[in-house]
Amino acid sequence: MDSINFDINNALKHYMDDPASIPTPEADSALVDCENEPESLADNGLINSILNPIVDAVAENPDAITRAHIFDSLQFLLKYTSFLSAHALSKIFDLITSGLAAEADVVHHDLEAEEQELLAHHKQLLDIYAFLLQWTIAGVEAKAAEKASNTVTSRGRGKSKKPTARDGTWDSSAQLETALNTMVKALRLKLARIFMTTSERDTFIGLLTRPVYMILESEQRTKNTSIRMHCWKVLCVAIKHHGHGYAAQISIVQNLTYFEHLAEPMAEFLHILAEQYDYPQLAEEILRELSNKEFNSNDNRGPKSVSTFMIKLSELAPRIIIKQVTLLAKQLDSESYTLRCALIEVFGNMLIHLSKSAERGENHKTQMNAFFDVLEERFLDINPYCRVRAIQVYVKLCELEQKFPKRRQKAAELACRSLEDKSSHVRRNAIKLLGTLIRTHPFTALHGAQLARKDWQERLNKVEEELNALKPPVDAPGLDGEAGNTSVDPALLDEATQMMESPRKQPSEMTEEEKMAAIRKAQEEAATSEAIEKLTLTKRYYSEALKFIDVLHDATETVCQLLGSKNKSEVIEAMDYFEVGDAYNIEQNKIGIRRMLRLIWTKGNSDEGKGVQTHLIECYKRLFFEAPGNFNANDAATYIARNMISLTFGATPAELTSLEQLLSTMMKSGMISDLVIAKLWQVYGVQKRDISRTQRRGAIIVLGMLATANPEIVVGEMETMLRTGLGAHGRADLQLAKYTCVALRRINPTGRQSKDSAIKFSRLPNDHALLTKLAAITEVPTDSKEWYGVAEQAINAIYAIAKHPDVLCSEIIRRKTRAVFAGPPKSRSASSHEEKPPSPTEPAAEPTPAEEPNNPDAMDEDEPISVQAPAATQPEDAESKKQHREHAIALSQLLFIVGHVAIKQIVHLELCELDFKRRKQEKEKAAGTTNKRTSLSASASANRRKSAGPKATKDEEDQDELDLIGGTTEDDFTEAMFHIRERELLYGPQSLLAMFGPMVSEICANNTTYRNRELQQAATLCLAKLMCVSSEYCEANLPLLITIMERSVDPTVRSNAVIALGDMAVCFNHLIDENTDFLYRRLSDPDPSVKRTCLMTLTFLILAGQVKVKGQLASMALCLEDGDKRIADLARMFFTELSTKDNAVYNHFVDMFSLLSSDASLEEEGFRRVVKFLLGFVEKDRHAKQLAEKLAARLQRCDTERQWNDVAFALGLLQHKNEEIAKVVAEGFKVVPTGPGQGQQGVQATQATQARA
Secondary structure, eight states: OOBOOOOHHHHHHHHHHOGGGSOOTTSOHHHHHTSSOGGGGGOHHHHHHHHHHHHHHHHHOGGGGGBHHHHHHHHHHHHTGGGSOHHHHHHHHHHHHHHHHHHHHHHHHHHHTTOGGGHHHHHHHHHHHHHHHHHHHHHHHHHHHHHHHHHHHHHHHTOOOOOOTTTTTOOTHHHHHHHHHHHHHHHTSOHHHHOOSHHHHHHHHHHHHHHHHHHHTOHHHHHOHHHHHHHHHHHHHHHHHHOOHHHHHHHHHHHHHHOGGGHHHHHHHHHHHHHHSOOTHHHHHHHHHHHHOOOOTTOOHHHHHHHHHHHHHHHHOHHHHHHHHHHHGGGGGOSOHHHHHHHHHHHHHHHHHHHHOSOOSHHHHHHHHHHHHHHHHGGGOSSHHHHHHHHHHHHHHHTSSSOOHHHHHHHHHHHHHHTTOSOHHHHHHHHHHHHHHHHTOSTTTTTOSOOOHHHHHHHHHHHHHHHHHHSOOTTOTTSSHHHHTTTSOHHHHHHHHHHTHHHHHGGGSOOHHHHHHHHHHHHHHHHHHHHHHHHHHHHHHHHHHHHHHHHHHHHHHHHHHHTTOSOHHHHHHHHHHHHHHHHTTOTTHHHHHHHGGGGGGSOOSSHHHHHHHHHHHHHHHHHHSOOOTTOOHHHHHHHHHHHHHHTTTTOOHHHHHHHHHHHHHHHHTTOSOHHHHHHHHHHHHOOSSOOOHHHHHHHHHHHHHHHTTOTHHHHTTHHHHHHTTTTHHHHHOHHHHHHHHHHHHTTSOOTHHHHHOOOOOOOBOTTSHHHHHHHHHTTOOOOOTHHHHHHHHHHHHHHHHBSSHHHHHHHHHHHHHHHHHSSOOOOOOGGGGGSOOOOOOSTTSOOOOTTOOSOTTHHHHHSOOOTTOGGGGSOOOHHHHHHHHHHHHHHHHHHHHHHHHHHHHHHHHHHHHHHHHHHHHHHHHHHHHHGGGHHHHHHHHHHHHHHHTHHHHHHHHHHHHHHHHHTSOHHHHHHHHHHIIIIITTTOTTOSGGGHHHHHHHHHHOTTTSOOHHHHHHHHHHHHHHHTTOHHHHHHHHHHHHHHHHHOSOHHHHHHHHHHHHHHHHHOHHHHGGGHHHHHHGGGOSSHHHHHHHHHHHHHHHHTTOSOOSSTHHHHHHGGGOSSHHHHHHHHHHHHHHTTSTTHHHHHHHHHHHHHHTOTTSOHHHHHHHHHHHHTTOOOHHHHHHHHHHHHHHHTTOOSHHHHHHHHHHHHHSOOOOHHHHHHHHHOOOEEEOSTTSOEEEOOHHHHHHHHO
16 A cells, blocks of 8 residues: 655644645545535544544554555544534544554554664654644644534523534543543653654654643633643653753743633643752743743733732742742833732742741841832832732731731831822721731730730830849949949059959958858849840830830721721721721720711611621621620620620710610611610619619610610610609719600600601600609709700600690799799709809700800900999899809700790691691591491490490590591691791790790890800800791891801800701791801801801701802812811811712802912912812813813913912813813913013913013
8 A cells, every 4th residue: 555755844834824735635535525515524424434444454553544545534534623523533533542652652662672773664653643633632622612612602692502413512531631641651752762853853742742732722621630730741741851841931921921811820830840840940931031021011911911820830839939039020110010919929928938938047037028128118019909919918928927026017007007098999908907917916925915005004114113123223333343443543453463462362262151152142143134134025025015006006096087988898897907906905996996886877778888887787796795605694684784885985975876876776686685675774773782873874875775776665664764864863963864864755756766666655644753753853953064955855755755745844934934033043052063054055955065164154254244234333242143143044944945845846836737647648548448337337436435434435535536637628737837836836925935035035135234154055045946936036036146146255156056047047048048148157267166067057058958059168168278177077078978969069160269269368288289179079071171161261360370370270180181271371370571670570471472572
């Protein structure tokens, strides 16, 4: 038979150009007939008839492959692999693999037998089989890729394709592994004896390695561990024994650039090559090449793949990386942040490797310091991802056994600085690093893990005292021979030595006692020296611990601010930090734990919002509501109750409101057991032994909060509350009485809480013991400021639970009026004279004395004495002053009650109206279903009356009420309520409140006559509340209130007036709308509390749409630069919220800019900060362009350089892309001399240009 004349180079040339161009003249005629119809090759019968004889021939002798018809037939089939069935391709694959394996065995035998003459023949056979195997694997991979794409397509369309005979269910993995094993077998031959030249051998090696790289290009194949390991084996043998290293280097670098999935596998391959085959040179060469590689700025894939490769290699083979680290460090200057991130992580892995290394030489220390220095530098990388990676690396390093104390301190300081980074991603990771530093801190050797600064400071002070006690005084004699004799003349010493020679020899002969004394002295000195050394080390240990704690304290302040971040994951990280810090007893963290409470109000519309709330509850649950595991149920309940009470200690009103929401949410979720509630009642109601007031108060505060979720908590213990909070304990502690009233108010929830509550309790009759006690608590004789809070909450409770609260409150007012005007006031407690005067700060709220001076009668000294006051004509004695003050306090309390009852009566009327409408709707619904059963209902009603007695009678009375309601329309009822509010309450002949309206106006209008400060505060508050009742009364007294707001010297009064105007803007908008300028003026009030109150009031009114914004927003913008941080933060919050409402900031920007630019009090730097902040809300390109045009028009009208600079600065912040504007700005502000000796004067740019022309 004809043998082929095979030239591998020629064959490869055709194959690389186009496999289909390879001529196959000797192919089987049956195959040639199929050339025009390749689809017919799918017939397995045809293919088997051709392949079976070939298989038999090759199996008998591998030389059979050289027969022309066999070789060409196989080449013909390989040209059309895409048309072959899986069965046929598998058969060809087996044929060629087994042929190569058999030939390898024959070659090995002949090489051993030194059969030199056969080597040329074997070379040709090996080339043929390797060439065909390469072609076959290419066909197999193409088929596998086609199958994978078909599967994806069918999934995408939702159709599942049934496997056909052609597609088969063939998995070629096993055959691939066999083929790869065969390649290894061929590579283990002594190829240098077969292939005489290097190029011939390289060609053969390429035939075997090229398919391996082709297999690795498939991500699916690379994920298969077995195939991957077989590929590595082929490449390792080729590189180690046959000089494939350089070719492999080129291929690997290319693969890293184009195939992302090969990054980690290639690192694994190089690790295996270095470890198992002792060939690290390839990895080193690749790293060398990558260190010099420059990536295109638009290329994202390349740097990403190389980065992953380097990170993985540094984990697997750190010793290889560490040799090339100097070269790799050049990429730290790369523009690609991905590469810089990778190198940061690589250096971290190097540090992990070095820390675990047994070697501890000087070189080791130098290397570690160099890596740490790079990591610390990267905390300031320009890209936030690199900064984040540096922080993440430090988090990993913190978990190591080796603590690196000095570097940890530096890391803590860097993390503390990173908390102020502009990137939330960096800030979040900085918080995480600080938490990890706390958890893994090294100061656990002597005193446990706690980090309370107070304890560590005490320890340091103690050590310093001990050190000072051990160290000898500086001027102690005889401790240092030379020091003790420095003043002696050397000549005298010489003479003494000569004369006293013989006596100096005697001390050498010491007695036993002297020897023992000398030994003891030496031992004591050694012990002292050792103790000093030990204490010095201890002192350094304590000092380092304190330095670390101080950094954490500084960080905590910033983390507290980050609780308000918009990034929810950052907020959650901050909560975790505070939880960790609390476990280590860091004092400052307790502030953060309190601040966390406000997060309960995070909007829960999104998953993020709900996540914050849920996380907060979980944190608080772990901190306060989980007892130690060894506690029994009773002890656990006591522990939790104590924790709950402790949450109220020192809490601000805002914190208490947030705590109420938190506890209410937890109560609804069933997280608080009945046993804990019982323990709280025990603390509140205990009578036999004394407990602190704060504990008893805390218990009722918490119970009142829990009652918002379940009012039955309070209902069941009304007797306890009567006995304790409204009894002797309450009279002695007015705060306790106040919170008892708050808890009682929860019996009948109002507002939103009433909607959530499923249980409704019927109101109590006015003669009920509870209501009697509530009324009595308002008449407690005291001048304590706490009385106002008690009175307010008592009235609130009466209106919440009494059936006829107006009647009961009328009685309270009558009794209080008689007490004030009928005779001298009752004697008050001895301690009451030491109390500060009450100072109501807001309508419907408890007065606070925060702004009061220490002298309660300061107004008497500051204010001019009225001529009308009879007591002004002569000096008053102490008793007279005391009596006047008591009268003023009594009148103040009366006016406070009157004002608060007026406000609550309005609310009561509104609730009556709502109740009327609800009952009317219910009656109309019921009427529709009962019309058909009228007679039956009537008889049933009669029977119920007879059988059920008094209760049934009451029910029938209620039904009669409903019958009366039926004839009244809703409009009639609303009009009646409006008439009562407008004309009856303050002007009705039978109205009790009508008597006080003129009196309050009189007191407020004549502040020189009624000059007591407390009285003026109470009267202004009462006036404001009465003005909210009737528009007529409001209109009549509005000028008076505005005058008080403008001229009062008392900031508390001014604050109350501001809030009152805000309330009236809601009630009677038409009256206040014209007077809003007076409100805006308070933004420049000299007192920060008034300014803050005004800002909050205006924020509410503007955002709620209650007042129209005209040109006054500039006053709000000025608050952004206020010296009081709270005011500036409030202003920022206002503009942030305003920006969400229909482009409001954009619409008003030009007006704000004009006023801000002309404000002489605002410095240029401050102006720029405000403008930059405001323009941050102009996001739309269209708006930016329009604003730029409006501002650019002002450039020509600027009279001063400052004005021009202001406009130019604003234009620079806007993304307008207008070349004309840019050109005008670039020309700058033009100045020309206006005459000799007159200096220079700024003129318009256009005029200057014309003058030069």
